[in-house]
Amino acid sequence: xxxxxxxxxxxxxxxxxxxxxxxxxxxxxxxxxxxxxxxxxxxxxxxxxxxxxxxxxxxxxxxxxxxxxxxxxxxxxxxxxxxxxxxxxxxxxxxxxxxxxxxxxxxxxxxxxxxxxxxxxxxxxxxxxxxxxxxxxxxxxxxxxxxxxxxxxxxxxxxxxxxxxxxxxxxxxxxxxxxxxxxxxxxxxxxxxxxxxxxxxxxxxxxxxxxxxxxxxxxxxxxxxxxxxxxxxxxxxx
Numbered sequence: 001x002x003x004x005x006x007x008x009x010x011x012x013x014x015x016x017x018x019x020x021x022x023x024x025x026x027x028x029x030x031x032x033x034x035x036x037x038x039x040x041x042x043x044x045x046x047x048x049x050x051x052x053x054x055x056x057x058x059x060x061x062x063x064x065x066x067x068x069x070x071x072x073x074x075x076x077x078x079x080x081x082x083x084x085x086x087x088x089x090x091x092x093x094x095x096x097x098x099x100x101x102x103x104x105x106x107x108x109x110x111x112x113x114x115x116x117x118x119x120x121x122x123x124x125x126x127x128x129x130x131x132x133x134x135x136x137x138x139x140x141x142x143x144x145x146x147x148x149x150x151x152x153x154x155x156x157x158x159x160x161x162x163x164x165x166x167x168x169x170x171x172x173x174x175x176x177x178x179x180x181x182x183x184x185x186x187x188x189x190x191x192x193x194x195x196x197x198x199x200x201x202x203x204x205x206x207x208x209x210x211x212x213x214x215x216x217x218x219x220x221x222x223x224x225x226x227x228x229x230x231x232x233x234x235x236x237x238x
């Protein structure tokens with residue numbers, strides 16, 4: 001099932017969500033403008049390379065223009081292909097606006113970036129010696145989804161299931177759609193512990209632990225930042 005929207009209206013214009021989508025698209029356009037060799041160099045520099053992050057945590061300087069710790073943020077705006085970008089932005093577009101509505105613009109941006117950093121650190125923990133760059137907004141968006149399932153478990157997610165030339169629509173509660181997604185990520189993360197060369201970041205594929213970690217940290221950080229507060233986002237800062 002591919003989600004296309006939810007039935008969860010917002011009271012504000014989600015400027016940060018729109019801005020994050022725009023930033024990711026612009027970054028991908030820049031990536032696409034680079035020749036293959038330059039692109040590989042750029043991704044190696046701006047994406048998270050676990051083995052290099054491990055060295056930097058040990059106090060070993062790599063003398064790179066972008067400090068390795070900073071790639072925990074820059075990597076969130078990079079993508080490995082058009083489908084990778086489109087899928088991530090679709091999920092951010094559907095679920096991000098409601099969390100921004102509850103947290104407010106500033107807190108939502110902080111929440112989003114923090115979830116992305118913690119998701120990357122989760123993936124790093126399970127593959128500290130990997131030399132394959134890890135990139136994408138998936139971990140941060142997983143955090144958004146973790147907060148969403150707590151705050152709006154009964155909101156309906158509308159999606160389509162491609163069946164040849166037919167595209168029937170389905171409505172399922174958020175707790176079912178997002179809960180199944182999380183269990184799938186956690187399952188493949190566990191499998192990747194036994195087969196690191198076939199699944200996950202070791203093969204340059206999907207970083208399942210980043211997804212699962214981002215989801216969990218989103219469910220933790222959201223309430224801490226006022227996800228369930230009755231105050232408006234503006235009042236919560238006073």
